[in-house]
Amino acid sequence: MIKYSKQLMELLKDIEVPDSDYEKAVSRYEAVANYINNHFEQYGPELFLQGSFKLGTAIKPLTDDGAYDIDIVCCMKAYSKKQISQNRLKKVVGEAVVSYANANSMKEEPHDGKRCWTLSYVDEHNFHLDILPSVVNDGWSNVIAFTDKRNPNYYDISNNWNISNPKDYYKWFIEISQHSLYKKQFAAVQMRAIEKVPDYKVKTPLQRAIQLFKRHAEVMFENDMEHKPSSIIITTLSAKAFGTYGSNIESFEDLLSILSNKLILFLDRENGKECVKNPVNQNENLSEKWMNDNTYYQEFLKWQKKLSEDFSFDRYETRAFAYSNLEGSLKRKHSIISQNERNVLAIPHHKKPKWRLKLSKDVRISAKYKLNGGIFHPLKNGTPLMKQVDLRFEIQADNLRSYDIFWQVTNTGYEASSVGQLRGDFYNSDIIEGKRVRTESTKYKGDHYVEAYIVKDEICYGKSEPFLVIVV
Structure with a gap:
């Protein structure tokens, strides 16, 4: 078992999503899924979570008026790429989302974004539900083809769709993070049946490391969020590094130091450029913005350099100084409000x-x-x-x-x-x-x-x- 210092546990506590917010997120996802399943069954809908809430790496918003983003896939299995255009599929899913919003008297109208439909809950929890329209990619059971207005064939019935594989990515990540092992240990300590333990109650060392790395990026890029390394890039590279270097580590400090220094070794290459590919689908480039604008890659390199400096505890003369520096890198620079x-x-x-x-x-x-x-x-x-x-x-x-x-x-x-x-x-x-x-x-x-x-x-x-x- 990896040992955690008191200081690191306090830093994790500051960014951890409260159980009540996790439960509210699940409740709202299930409400949308049940409504669409019951009222639009002719489209063969399958809705499931993806992203940080699914992976257990979500963190509190950086600001008091920030929002949680909950990522949902809405796969309409009655259709295929040979039968429907992305534009038409977006409208079909939009019909369902707008119907749900009206039936529940939501204050904000659903937003038709580049890829997703977004439902905004403006209340004490402040959630955004991003609902991604998709169909099953022909011949691949867990691979989805999803809508994107920037696709040149968006209005055509075409084979040219963006694809992803969130279900297999989740399986890959959970296996690498050893979540089942930690869940068994948690259930034993709590004297509860393992099936009675919600996944969000269990946090593995990898999940916690990613939470800290994500907050570090948010703070560093607070005034330039456009170039902040994305959550999926941080998660993928950290998990790859953990898969190679994460065994036989006794302290969480050592794990953070190793991952922050080694994750850059797991970049892929495409057309002569560094990139990050989906480990379960090499055809999906998770760092697509890097290919079109080198600024994103250069900003990633700056972040990784700062990350490795801030999480290399042994480079400081004392642990107190190391933690003081780390705390500063995880707190908003403009947190003093008027x-x-x-x-x-x-x-x-x-x-x-x-x-x-x-x-x-x-x-x-x-x-x-x-x-x-x-x-x-x-x-x-x-x-x-x-x-x-x-x-x-x-x-x-x-x-x-x-x-x-x-x-x-x-x-x-x-x-x-x-x-x-x-x-x-x-x-x-x-x-x-x-x-x-x-x-x-x-x-x-x-x-x-x-x-x-x-x-x-x-x-x-x-x-x-x-x-x-x-x-x-």
């Missing part, structure tokens, strides 16, 4: 963002006020104002042309509450003098907050600090 941010997060009717967060752009709000039809004057954050003052908010950020701008307005106080105007929702911009702005007026006494978001393809790339308006 008082306005702290206040607005505590407001019950302030809704969580409905988009995925990949915050990489600096976004600020500038504001102006106008009295009695006069001219606008600059307004500072937190300046007290009387009622009946006109306000105009503008966003300050670079290269906004390709982004949508949304505003969140949250009121507080008895006056706003008594007339049902606490708000807390998201709003589009007003177009004034060719600019996308938000106009408001001071109607109710209290502290009120305005926030700006820049969004593209249902991903939020920038969010402002809350701008405080005090009405006296």
Whole structure:
């Protein structure tokens, strides 16, 4: 059995998904699966989990308003690639997903993404369910062919589909991680029948190492999430390294040091370039972005170098110094939030963002006020104002042309509450003098907050600090 230090267990505790969130994730997946199976059986649906929640490597979101991503495959077995186009299959699955959302009165409409349909749950758990439409790949029982709008034959009945093999990947990963062995040991300690132990209750050393590596990447690329090494790349390379070097290791420290240094040895090559292939399907390139833009590969190399430095405990003079450095690499660099941010997060009717967060752009709000039809004057954050003052908010950020701008307005106080105007929702911009702005007026006494978001393809790339308006 591998031994864990107290310090590493504390770091793991900080990023581990609570049991209640795992149970909620399973409950929501099962609800969607049961609905589609019962209402769309003519398509022969088979739904199953894939990704981090299935593999046991999911971690808490990096930010308080972040979201869990739950990956689901929806395989319509009544169809084959010879019978249906990717576009048509996407619509068939979309019909089922939209029907489920309407039947359950979901606040957010399902989003039709490049590959998946996404259901967003905006509540205290904040989940995104990504549902991937697919068919069985001809002649391969566990290989799926899935939809992708970027495929040149997306609208055609064609043999040219992207393929994957999530079921066999899961079997490969679970076998390498020795999950069945650790599950037996867990059941024995708990004096429970092994079939009564949910998989998420058991964490192997490999799963825990991957959780730490994933958090390390999130923190390092907090301001450039686009180039962060993907979860599947980190998982695949770590598992390959564990399969070769993971036996006869006594301490978790040693395992982390070995995996962080050795995982780079397990890169594949395709067309003269480094890549990461699916170990159970060599035709699937898991690092497709590397092939089209070398920046992704170069950023991966930077991350792996930093990873090996941060997890090589023996390179530091003392263990205390090593753990202090490691803790710094696993914590947000911008975790100190403003008082306005702290206040607005505590407001019950302030809704969580409905988009995925990949915050990489600096976004600020500038504001102006106008009295009695006069001219606008600059307004500072937190300046007290009387009622009946006109306000105009503008966003300050670079290269906004390709982004949508949304505003969140949250009121507080008895006056706003008594007339049902606490708000807390998201709003589009007003177009004034060719600019996308938000106009408001001071109607109710209290502290009120305005926030700006820049969004593209249902991903939020920038969010402002809350701008405080005090009405006296």
